[in-house]
Amino acid sequence: DAHSGENIRVEHWVVAERQGQTAALNMLGQREKYTAVPFFWSQHYDVPINYVGHAERWDEIAVEGDIAAKDCLLRFKRKGRTLAVASIFRDIESLKAELEMERQSAT
Helix, strand or coil, rough: CCCCCCCCCCCCCHHHHHHHHHHHHHHHHCCCCCCCCCCCEEECCCCCEEECCCCCCCCCCEEEEEEECCEEEEEEEEEEEEEEEEEEEHHHHHHHHHHHHHHHHHC
């Protein structure tokens, strides 16, 4: 994971597809690193759940929205830096968080 600097395993078909694209570019002689932010999404009983980033250790969880109403976004932070975002019915915010994490890991 380029964002956290840790080796992780993500079992999601889109991640596998993106990793395969990077592997193919390398086989064709282009030296590309896989830098996509890890994520997965799922749906349970018509409730969409998104997770972007990677957090094993955090010192703060910032909650936006209402967890009980199943309309929320949780930011897992360490030392003020967002490591991961979990969301329910917040697809746009989740995508924005993914883009921001990609920008951060590119610098």
